[in-house]
Amino acid sequence: MTGLPAATLALRQVSKHYGSVQALRGVDLEVYPGEVVGLVGDNGAGKSTLVNILSGALQPSAGTILIDGQPVSFRSSLEARARGIETVYQDLALAPDLAVWANLFLGREKKTKGLLGRLGWLDRKAMYAEAEQALERTRIRIGSVTSKAGELSGGQRQAIAVGRAVAWGSRIILMDEPTAALGVEQQQRVGELIRTVSGEGLPVLLVSHNLPQVHKLCDRVLVLFQGQVISQLRPAEVSMEEIVSWITGAALTRAGNGD
Amino acid sequence: MVTDPITATTATVPARAGSMAPAAPQSRFLEKYGSLWTVAVLALVVATFGILSPTLFSQAGWGAVSKATYEYLPLAIGETFVIITGGIDLSVGATLGFSCVVSGTVMEKMLGTATGSLPITLVGFAVSIAVGAACGLVNGLAITKLRLPPFIVTLATLYALGGATYLVSEEPIYQIPQQLVTFGQQNLLGGWFIAPVLVALACVVVFGVYLSRSQFGLRTYAIGSNRAAAERAGINVGRHLIKIYVLSGALAGLAGILVASNFAQASPLFGNNDELAAIAAVVIGGASLFGGRGNLLGTLCGTFLIAVLTVGLVLVQLTSFWQEVAVGAAIVLAVSVDQGLRKLSQR
Numbered sequence: 001m002t003g004l005p006a007a008t009l010a011l012r013q014v015s016k017h018y019g020s021v022q023a024l025r026g027v028d029l030e031v032y033p034g035e036v037v038g039l040v041g042d043n044g045a046g047k048s049t050l051v052n053i054l055s056g057a058l059q060p061s062a063g064t065i066l067i068d069g070q071p072v073s074f075r076s077s078l079e080a081r082a083r084g085i086e087t088v089y090q091d092l093a094l095a096p097d098l099a100v101w102a103n104l105f106l107g108r109e110k111k112t113k114g115l116l117g118r119l120g121w122l123d124r125k126a127m128y129a130e131a132e133q134a135l136e137r138t139r140i141r142i143g144s145v146t147s148k149a150g151e152l153s154g155g156q157r158q159a160i161a162v163g164r165a166v167a168w169g170s171r172i173i174l175m176d177e178p179t180a181a182l183g184v185e186q187q188q189r190v191g192e193l194i195r196t197v198s199g200e201g202l203p204v205l206l207v208s209h210n211l212p213q214v215h216k217l218c219d220r221v222l223v224l225f226q227g228q229v230i231s232q233l234r235p236a237e238v239s240m241e242e243i244v245s246w247i248t249g250a251a252l253t254r255a256g257n258g259d
Numbered sequence: 260m261v262t263d264p265i266t267a268t269t270a271t272v273p274a275r276a277g278s279m280a281p282a283a284p285q286s287r288f289l290e291k292y293g294s295l296w297t298v299a300v301l302a303l304v305v306a307t308f309g310i311l312s313p314t315l316f317s318q319a320g321w322g323a324v325s326k327a328t329y330e331y332l333p334l335a336i337g338e339t340f341v342i343i344t345g346g347i348d349l350s351v352g353a354t355l356g357f358s359c360v361v362s363g364t365v366m367e368k369m370l371g372t373a374t375g376s377l378p379i380t381l382v383g384f385a386v387s388i389a390v391g392a393a394c395g396l397v398n399g400l401a402i403t404k405l406r407l408p409p410f411i412v413t414l415a416t417l418y419a420l421g422g423a424t425y426l427v428s429e430e431p432i433y434q435i436p437q438q439l440v441t442f443g444q445q446n447l448l449g450g451w452f453i454a455p456v457l458v459a460l461a462c463v464v465v466f467g468v469y470l471s472r473s474q475f476g477l478r479t480y481a482i483g484s485n486r487a488a489a490e491r492a493g494i495n496v497g498r499h500l501i502k503i504y505v506l507s508g509a510l511a512g513l514a515g516i517l518v519a520s521n522f523a524q525a526s527p528l529f530g531n532n533d534e535l536a537a538i539a540a541v542v543i544g545g546a547s548l549f550g551g552r553g554n555l556l557g558t559l560c561g562t563f564l565i566a567v568l569t570v571g572l573v574l575v576q577l578t579s580f581w582q583e584v585a586v587g588a589a590i591v592l593a594v595s596v597d598q599g600l601r602k603l604s605q606r
Contacts (some may be wrong), residue, residue, distance in 0.1 A: 078493040093491045095484035097551030098477070106481055107492030109474045120473035 006069045008033050008203050009054075009085070009172050014063030015227075016049050023049040025227040026063070031172060031203045036194055038214040038235075039207045041224030042247055047207050050224070051176045054205070055087040056080030067171055086169030090177040092161040096150025100142055101131035103149050104164045134167035135159065138193050155186035162193050166202065173197060173204045179213060191217050215240045225249055296596060297544050297560040300589075304564060308571030315567075315574055318450055325456045326521070327566035330355075332459035332559070333514040334537035335544075336466050337395075337507030339558045342541050343470075344503055345483040345550025346402070346409035351511040351537055353420035354394040355530030359515030360424050362387035363432035363525020366439070376438040383439055384516050391512020392505050394420060399501035417534065424527045431526035435519060443520025455517040462510070467555035479503065483550025539586055540565055543593045552597070564589060 007030035016024040024046045031037045041047050052058040054065075056074040064071050067083055074080040077087070094103050105127050111117035131145040140159035142152065149157060158178065165173045175194070179187040187210070194217055198204050208214050214221055215235045223231040223246040231246045245251040309315045315324070334351040341348045366383045394416060401412040442454050470476040481489040482496055490496050511530075519525045544561035546553025568589075569582045 076493075077491055081493070087491075089491065091487075093485070093488040095481045095488050095551065097484035098481055102477055102481070106477075106489065107494050109477060111474060120469075120475050122472060122474055122477065124472075 007031060007066070008068060009205070010066040010069075012064045012066065014050075014053065014060045014065065016046075016053060016058065016061050023227055024053075024060070027224075027227075027229050029222055029229060031205055033203055034198050034201045035203045035220065036198045036218045037203070037205050038218035038221040039205060039224065040209075040211065040214055040221060040243065040247055045224040045247075046227040047224055048176075049227075051087070051174065051207055054080065054085060054174050055089075056085075081168065084169060084171030085174060086165035086172075087174045088161045088165045088176065088178055090180060092157055094149045094157055094160060097148060099146050099148055100135070100152075100160055101127045101145040103160055104131045104134060104145075104167065108168070130167070135163045137166055137196070138163040139196065140189055140193070153186075154182050155189055158182060158186065158190055159193070162190070162197075166197055169202060171202075173202060174207070175204060176207050177209060178206070179208070179210050187213060211240055211243060215243065223247055225252065295556075297557050297564070297593070300592075301560045301564050301567070304567055304571070308567060308574060312571070312574035315571060320570065320574070321451060322453075323570045324563070324566045325452065327569050328562050329453075329455040329459040329521075330514055330518050331533065331536050331540060331562050331565070333462055333510040333517070334507075334533055335540040335558045335562050336462055336555060337510040338534075338537045338541045339544070339546055339553050339555055340466075340470065340479055340503050341409070341507050342538075342546045342548060343479050343483045343550060343553045344500060345486070345548075346500070346503070347413065347538070347548070348395075348398065348504065348507045349410065349413040349534050349538075350394065350398060350416040350420060351507060351514075352530040352533030352535075353417045353424070354391050354508050354511035355515040355518070355533055356527060357394065357420040357424045357427070357515075357530075358387040358390040358512035359519050359525045359529050360427045360432065360527050361390045362512075362516055363435060363519060364427055366436060366525075367432050367434040370434050370436065376436040379436040380438040380442065383436065383519070384513075387516035387519075388509050388512040391515065392509035394511070395505040395508020396501065398508065399504035402504065403497035403500050421531075428525070428527055431524040431528070433524050435523065435525060439516075439520045440523040443517065443523070453521065455521050458513075458517060462513070463555055463559050467559075470555055475499075475502075480551055483552075485551075536565060539590055543586075543589050545593065545597060547597050548594075561593075 009031040011027050011029045013026045013028060014024060015022070015026055027050065039047060039050065049058065053060050056077040056079055059073070059075060065073065072083050074083060080087070095106065098106070101124075110123040110126050112121050112123045117123070128145055135142050135145065138159045140156060142156055142159065149160060152160070162178070179190050182190065191213060194204050194206065206214065206218060218235055221233045221235060221243060222229050223233065223243065225246070230252055233243055233246065242251070245254070305315070314320045334355065337351060338348055362383045365386045366379050369379045369382060398409075398412055398416055401407055402409050444453065446452070447454060447457065470479065478489065478494050478499055481492070481494065482499060486496060515529065518529050540561035541553065541558050542548065542561070543564055544553065544557030544559070546557065565586055568585045569579060572579055572581050
């Protein structure tokens with residue numbers, strides 16, 4: 001395995017329990033540069049706990065998170081982002097009354113130089129220009145970066161959320177159900193977007209219920225079952241039905257009986 | 260059943276092809292300029308009363324209108340910030356009265372000493388603003404640390420401060436420095452303005468620019484628009500809200516000393532029910548009680564609309580009770596327009 005680059009993100013024996021409830025049991029996973037890795041599992045399998053740990057909203061009870069081989073820990077979403085992990089949340093986390101550029105820069109606003117900047121004066125021109133660039137990478141037309149996010153279609157809003165993550169994320173993009181609210185055509189666009197992002201070397205960890213999309217987009221699929229990663233599959237080698245049987249646990253029983 | 264082929268085609272082709280097209284131009288227009296409807300309504304009301312009674316356009320008319328705004332403008336500015344975050348501050352009127360009376364008491368005590376009139380006046384301003392800010396801090400801490408709804412917290416401080424004001428002084432305090440009264444009553448700029456009006460208008464400009472152009476302003480809108488998103492963006496929402504309520508309180512304190520300067524007294528009656536006028540002005544100005552929307556140009560127009568109605572109805576010799584009826588109608592109209600705009604812009 002000497003030829004492989006170091007994993008951008010690695011989890012080693014990460015566990016999380018809430019009181020006596022064990023949500024994650026010793027999860028190991030790795031994401032390499034340029035990869036699209038799917039994370040699937042039934043409701044209650046531990047997906048959202050894992051997303052919350054990686055985005056900094058929750059802290060693991062045990063285990064280590066490594067970025068580029070370095071152990072890290074974050075106590076807030078701010079710290080996770082400082083480490084280069086950007087999350088596209090299921091609800092997109094956009095402010096509908098704010099313009100597109102403002103959503104892209106929220107919490108990381110650019111201020112002008114000098115005294116005015118110290119008073120909090122925003123450098124709108126710089127933010128307009130950078131917002132346009134960031135959205136160009138998503139290849140979804142937004143119209144103007146000064147439109148309010150609430151005026152845009154679902155696909156455009158998705159593009160803003162993804163564009164924001166790509167613009168700021170330096171190590172990995174975490175996507176939580178990115179197509180849950182979208183129509184077929186828009187799902188396809190988001191799929192292209194994910195491919196574009198990973199094509200530029202930025203890995204994507206895709207948490208999704210949308211199995212056809214996971215099967216089509218991902219290089220590898222990890223199946224979470226009762227808080228454990230029970231299987232790693234390559235969509236190129238297995239069918240969607242195979243993935244489903246792992247999610248439901250049927251494959252596990254079969255494997256057990258086969259012993 | 261003959262359909263004109265040309266109209267049939269154009270009707271089915273959207274403004275821009277594809278589901279990713281931006282919103283229709285019409286709703287973009289309303290989104291951008293819709294809030295300016297308050298300006299139009301204000302112009303209409305001014306024109307109507309001006310035609311019925313040209314006195315409105317005289318120096319006396321403007322004097323009466325502007326005098327009816329300086330007390331409410333600082334309150335309405337603070338209230339605009341609060342309402343944009345999705346909160347409400349019911350305590351601004353009570354804060355005004357409390358700050359005013361505390362400041363009056365301090366100035367009265369100082370007049371017994373050898374301190375000059377100007378230093379006492381400056382202390383009076385500082386005390387009133389600081390007391391107001393402290394009241395706002397209490398609101399902000401209770402809302403963020405105890406996680407209580409702004410409505411409940413500020414309703415409680417409205418009552419508590421209303422009582423506290425009379426505990427400080429049951430009677431108006433007339434022993435205030437002459438310098439302060441001169442400031443409050445002297446006509447400036449050819450007799451068109453008194454200083455409290457100029458101070459209030461300056462506040463509108465400064466805070467209006469600050470709200471629309473600063474990081475603080477942007478985050479204020481963000482919190483009201485989607486609080487969870489603001490938190491995920493790393494904004495310390497609690498600390499921001501505390502600052503907002505402190506600002507609202509400090510501006511109420513400023514209004515308190517301005518009223519004292521113009522009336523040449525610090526009365527426990529000041530500020531009574533002012534929160535209702537301030538909230539009305541903000542809502543008429545296009546701010547949404549759901550948060551995320553509003554601006555100080557609208558609030559300025561809303562405040563002047565109420566003032567022009569008050570003065571105008573007196574000028575046309577109708578009883579001023581009609582003013583309250585008209586303000587009520589304006590509130591209903593404003594909220595209907597706001598909801599209509601929302602439906603148009605967020606399909």
